[in-house]
Amino acid sequence: MEASIDRRNDAVTRVVETYSDDLLRLALHHTAELATAEDIVQTAFVRYMTVKTPFRNAMHERAWLIRTTINLCHDYHRSAWNRKRTDFDDQLIADEGQPEEALVDGTVLEAVRELPEKERNAIYLYYYLGLSVKEIGRITEEKEGTVTSRLYRAREHLKFMLKGAV
Structure with missing residues (x-):
C-alpha cells in the first residue's frame, strides 16, 4: 500500500515539474492575473490527482492538463465573482526565458x-x-x-x- 502511494506521489511530482510552467503561462494568458493563474493551475493539478482514468501516454496526459486548464479559465471568466470585480490588474510575467520577454x-x-x-x-x-x-x-x-x-x-x-x- 505504501509503495503505491509513493509511486502516485512520484507521478504527481513529475507532472508538476514537467507541466507547471506551460500551464501557468496558459492560465496567465487567459486571465492576465498572476494570482488567478496560479490558482487555476493548482486546481488543475488537484483534478489530476483525483482523476481515476489512466492516461494512455504522456501526450494524452499533457492534452488532458491543457484542456482542463483552459476549461478552468473559462469557468473563471463565467463566474459571478469575476463579473462583479472592478479591480483589473493587467499583470504580465516578465521573468527571464519567457515568451513575453x-x-x-x-x-x-x-x-x-x-x-x-x-x-x-x-x-x-x-x-x-x-x-x-x-x-x-x-x-x-x-x-x-x-x-x-x-x-x-x-x-x-x-x-x-x-x-x-x-
Whole structure:
C-alpha cells in the first residue's frame, strides 16, 4: 500500500515539474492575473490527482492538463465573482526565458489577447507551447484543417491590428 502511494506521489511530482510552467503561462494568458493563474493551475493539478482514468501516454496526459486548464479559465471568466470585480490588474510575467520577454512594450501580446477566443487559443498553443497542428486538434477536438484555418485567420487579424502599431 505504501509503495503505491509513493509511486502516485512520484507521478504527481513529475507532472508538476514537467507541466507547471506551460500551464501557468496558459492560465496567465487567459486571465492576465498572476494570482488567478496560479490558482487555476493548482486546481488543475488537484483534478489530476483525483482523476481515476489512466492516461494512455504522456501526450494524452499533457492534452488532458491543457484542456482542463483552459476549461478552468473559462469557468473563471463565467463566474459571478469575476463579473462583479472592478479591480483589473493587467499583470504580465516578465521573468527571464519567457515568451513575453521578447515583446516590445507588450504590443503583440495585447493584440493576441484581443483575438477571438478560438483564434487566441490556437495561436497560444502553437507559438507559446510549441504544439503541432495535430496536437492542437486533439486537445481542442477539432480537425487539423480547422486548426490550420484558425491559425491563418489569427495571423491575418494580427497583421491588421499591428499594422498601425509598428
